[in-house]
Amino acid sequence: MQIIIKAMNTLKKSFLLLGIVALGLTACVHNLDVKPNDPNNIQNFDQNGVFTKIYATLATTGQKGPDGSGDVEGIDEGVSAFVRMIFELNEFPTDEGWWIWDGDAGMPDLRVISWTAVNPLISGIYYRLYFDISLCNHFLENANADGIGAAQIAEVRFIRALNYYYLLDMFGSVPFAMEVSEKAKTQYTREQLYSWLLVELKDLEGTATDAEFKSHVKTEVMNYDWNNIARTLPDTRLSDYRVDKVAAQLLLARLFLNAEVYTGQAQWDLAEQYADKVINSQYQLHTTSAGGNYSAYQELFMGDNHKYIGGNSGEGILNIYQDGIMCQCWGGARFMCSAFRDAGYNYFGISDTWSCFRTSPEFIDKWVKLEDARMDTVYVTIVDSTDRSKDKQTPRVIAKPQYRGNEFQMPKILGDDRAILFSWKGDDAADVLEMNGTTKNGTFYDCWSVLKWTGRYSTQPVNGENIVGHSPDWPDTDIPFMRVAEAYMTKAEAMFQKGNAAGALDIINTKIRARANAKPLATLDKRTLCDEWSREFYCEGRRRIDLVRLGFFAGPEADANQYNWEGRGSAKSGEAFKSLDKKYNIFPLPNSDVVVQGLKQAEGY
């Protein structure tokens, strides 16, 4: 019996012990509520840090430069840059030129305008824009409006509007979000988004009525008392890289200029009126070469261009910062400089060349009549080519001697400061104007190169090759993303559309072309106007919408206008140009978001 009692006692004791132990251990369950302790992360909203990020989305692709902590997934980080994506989507399908590397996913479809809803580049821009919008929404949901907060809020609203503008322009009808939430979103029609942008931008400018604003803002997700904070952008920007009211005015001018495309209702008067606001602002065309080495136009795109686009009277209205050390991005200034050059080109501040972008014959035609510039088929002896015995089998069509030159010579040869092109280099690389490339996309040397963007400093003489930038690998060239010249062109086109071709011609000749030291145009028609847009803004990421608006892009009207370029409706050069379905005037919504969000796809896709 004793044994039993002993056993029971031991058992009791051990269960007691076990109980105590178990209790102690259960406390460890609380360990599961772990707090992150990575020194690179914080857990709470930091208003200034997120504000910086919102501007930085224009200039970088992630939290580490040039790459390594990207913002957008499903696309190469270097490609995912705001500037680069806007450039690629708006220029590769147009008459300016394209990317020769067929292997880059989604590229061939852009070049021949045959994209579908699963194109990775189209998804890339879409997700980039919405990433930026979510960031802005997050800021607006959490920011404190005190002190510097009010200006920050207005500027963030502008950046959000800018991102929505590109959604409106490129996609039309898109989901509309004012907060970061898993709640189902309303898909705005293109008209609805247009109206929303109109009120938002006017409010930022200070011209929206209270009633307009109240019906427009979703107060439930905003923490502030809108009546008691300054809702407008500042009159003068707080630094070279921030925005003020003029940015809202120029974006409004762009909205009105394209209003017919976006809503079916033209707004030429308003476009002119808002262009005037910009023209009459403190920001002015940069008309005089400051350094004396390069033209004023060229100075806008150089390593030290902040001197000409920044300040309180510069040409830039929204400037995106790039710096060789502090702010590196594969899709910003580096892209604009490297992608357009091949090894052996003149020094451009850095040395890395990608040989990616080739121009189109139609682009050359904007500067000199193609048949004048092009020599007949010749057999060029190219020193050090792969196989000299092949020369006769690959006839090349090169520029006539008078049209051969580098980027410093071509503006003079073509009589326009903006013709910063490259057609010839004497010693080993023969750069020729050639059509009928044997491969689908051609090769880099199939056409002249665009060398408008450079890392050189305007203080450097044309033949200077010493390094003056902050880094030998990354250019310091800022991006004048919105600039005054657009207001003049907008005003000119608005006048032209209203029937005042002479007035329009005058603005173009006296403002735009005069600054570029180009001969005045004698007459102006739709096509010359369209070409002038390209001459002024080529490779700045805007071409597509000008072609759409002026009726040269897709659809029966464009077909009837008979303006074709290699790639428009044709898969191969040499083939007859086909008509292009009007659906291509906008991009399809990425299929991935259509599926998860249940969106209505753009018509025709």
Place this chain on the structure above:
Amino acid sequence: MKNNLLSLRAIFLSFLLVTGMAAFAQVAVQGTVTDAANGEPIIGASVLEIGTTNGTITDFDGNFSLTVKAGATLSISYMGYKTQELAAAPSMSVRLGEDSELLDEVVVVGYGVVRKNDATGSVTAIKPDDMNKGLQTNAQDMLQGKIAGVNVTSDGGTPGGSSTIRIRGGSSLNASNNPLIVIDGLAMDNNGIKGAANPLSMVNPADIETFTVLKDASATAIYGSRASNGVIIITTKKGAAGQKMKVSYEGNVSMGNLISRLETMSGTMLRSVAQALNHSETQMSKMGDASTNWQDQVYRAAIGTDHNISLMGGTKNMPYRASIGYTLQQGTIKTSEMQRVTASINLSPTFLDKHLSFNLNAKGMYIYNRYADGSVVGSSLFMDPTQPVRGGSATKMYVGEDGNERSENEIINTWFDGYYQRISKGTYGDPAWPYTKNAQTTANPAATLAHKNDRANSGAFVGNLEGDYKIHGFEDLRLHANFGADYSYGKQVTTVSPYSYSNFYYGWDGWSEEKKYNLQFNAYVQYYKDFTEDHHFDAMVGYEWQHFHRTGSYDGWGTYPTNSQAVDEAGNSLAGKVYEPSRNPNSYMTESYLVSFFGRVNYVGLNRYMATVTLRGDGSSRFHKKHRWGLFPSVALGWKIKEEAFLKDVSWLSELKLRLGYGITGQQEGIGDYPYMTQYTRSLEHAYYPIGDDSNALRYDANGLPIYDGTGTVVKDADGNIVYYSYRPGAISEDLTWEKTTTYNVGFDYGFLNARITGSIDYYYRKTTDLINTVDVPVGANFRNRVTKNIGSLYNQGVEFSLNAVAIDMQRDPSKFKWDLGFNFTWNENKITDLNLGEEDSFVRTGSISAGLGDGYIQVHKAGYAASSFWYYETRKISDDKGNSYIYAVDTNKDGQITQDDRVLNKKIVSMAPFNFGFQTKFQFYNFDLSLSFHANVGNYVYNDVLCGNVYSVAPDNLYSTQNGGYHGVLMSAYNAYYRDGIQPDKMRQMLWNKELGAYEATKTKFNEYYYTDLFIEDASFLRCDNITLGYSFAPKNVKLTGRVYATVSNPFVITGYSGLDPEHFGGIDNNMYPRCMTSMLGISLQF
């Protein structure tokens, strides 16, 4: 429950007392226990009257005395010996035989052991084969080909490199597919550390007693959350109580040679090929006069040596084992080497009449690694063979950035440390460095090896203390606790010379450091009961707590050369100063916790029917509170059919057991530690912006490193703008929860002819649901467009078969000839059933290749196909009427053009072999032994990226390139593919569907994406001989010593139809892997 147990116990004890009183008669027993082999007394053997707690232990002379009831049976047992049960007699002489089969009989399962006979799950235990082990620097090497369903692929020939282990295919897509590794009861985390590839490298292979692999869910479910990919349990060797001290030494020396290399064209041949192709004089003038075999500059015979000494033995209550080991292994690529020192100690004392026992393990390891730059594998193939290793032409002149012209030889000797390299004009604006390398060319591999010093030092400590207490007076109940910790540290330091190709001018100094510690505690209570002879029952409940913690930091920078004449804006010399744009310092810290409760109930009835039920609940700190806990149950049933009356007397059948299992396991790896929380990531170097507030202005400390506590100096860019760092909110996955794998298993264990032939066969089906997957989410809902969610499902099913046989056993013959055979076979099918990507055709790209401009993927995950199935263009070779043949890519979807939609998948073209085989055999004859082991994969495909990368470059127009200033090396297989087999990527054409004709038309349209075609996807089935060993054992009569000498050849041959160097690649892409070598080894082992 408590009360029930108590009352059961009470009734049972009362019953014993009553029967005891009834019997009444007593016998006094006197006895001696000796070792059957040598007749020496056994001290401390336990003698127990069966059915009672009445017992004693033997004294110093092996004697015992005990009074028992008449007719009682005594159980005499001692660790390491077979237990004997004998009828009590007044005088007894007991001889205990050594129990060599003990380990075969007991298998380790999670939190306990089970008799193999009673195991219900699919459990395979192996003892490392001491006689045929080959070169084993890592424990994973011992598993290859040995166990059905376990596939081990080494990552190449890197000394001390890691392997990929897959048990029954992979249960995940994006989460981890690595098995859980448990070392002496300690579940390791799955990450390696700088210099140590994975947790298996923490154990010296010489210390391993057994490997146990738990494959099906009924066996693994007790490990719950981390066991979806199987569990490998490693038990290290221990001493035995009362055993005399044994000293063992094992040592070997080895040499590794590359017996096969990829053949390259000699310089002489390249010259004649260029002539034959009519290359111009100018082109040919770029050739050098040498004929260098660049692979000779890279590879060497690799020496290795390995020494291990262990001491083991035990006093009465204190068994011990200690060991120390040293390993040196050179790699076959020059400069690469690993050195390792390991030490381990094990103590397993018992107290309180064996009621309380402890087991203490401590293992320490120090590893030094020197890594070779892996790029030399490729560059030694592509480097121009006409150029010398050192020096250059005295007549070829190059203009520098300074405008001066110098000879190639002078430039190479001044700015390239004498190593030949193609030259370009400098871009540094530094008069002292007017040249640079031509960045379009290949790096001289000899220079790469000489100019890079990349080394890592790492240390690891793994220790645990287990305590086990059988409650006095209530021995059926055990309390068990295990506390363990592992700590590891690694630091890698990389120095690259400014004369190097990769870091010309600035050079590179960098380091990265990692520290981690994991803590673990578990405790369980086990109640073990034989109610009657026929009904055995045991139950266990337990608790576990694990903490994983990891920190790291790194920094790296270039420096202006010491002779630089570069100056800053103020005109100060920059020589020797850090080149700031290159610098990238950072540090990180992360941790997670797992808390678990678990229990198991075993029942064995009539020695025939077995049932095991387990349940585990795991909480992970990686999931939001709402989804934190996962419940992982399992049920397994076993039926020993052989024990049934109708088979009992069938003499040829010695064992037949049916096992049925079902269970669920979980997965939480591969998602980061904090996926459900909002976190803001600070921007790092080169991602600053000049807009912000004083609170987020970038500041540097005195060392020029960023500091975030508000102190330090505000940083400005060179134009005077203050720059600011930013914060980016991260994605939040609040709904994320456990990925779950449900496994069904049916298996038979069988034995024939008195267990001369044994084995098992299993069928399994494993379905994974709630796949942890990164998927598109609605815009505007999160801060990332792709977020990790639980979406999709896949399954693996397969058959495993193993057979072990003693073919000949002539124990009585003086030759003692014995022939053992072992064979295993696995068939596994992996299939993704649902990816939920929305569109039927959607897929996830994977399997990146070197071609395709950074966007090249040759595989996809797609519903209806195996994970990582090849996705390619089909080709056809057709001759035209002129007799020229072309290869055409086919417009498979017949839309008249070739787009990505024409790429196809084939259910058979998969990277993971559906069939695996392993085969081992061993002959023993007199004192000699000869063993061989093999493994084979059948049905696996490999993308030959090496061939693809080279075949384009051998086209007549590509042999010479203006951009890289001359010729390049030519891989003979690529040359033959191009000129002999007609695989000419630059001349590929398109075979388009002509709608009007309703037929395919061979067009002249060029096809560019040759690298995505089936031309480079090859059947890579193979049979590899892993080891051949010949040994001789000796036991000199006059010396107390036994030993064995042996010679081994590892990896002597591979039989395959694959055209590349080696057909074995995890993931199915062959891209310049560090080649595996053949190793020849001489070794000796001694025990005294």
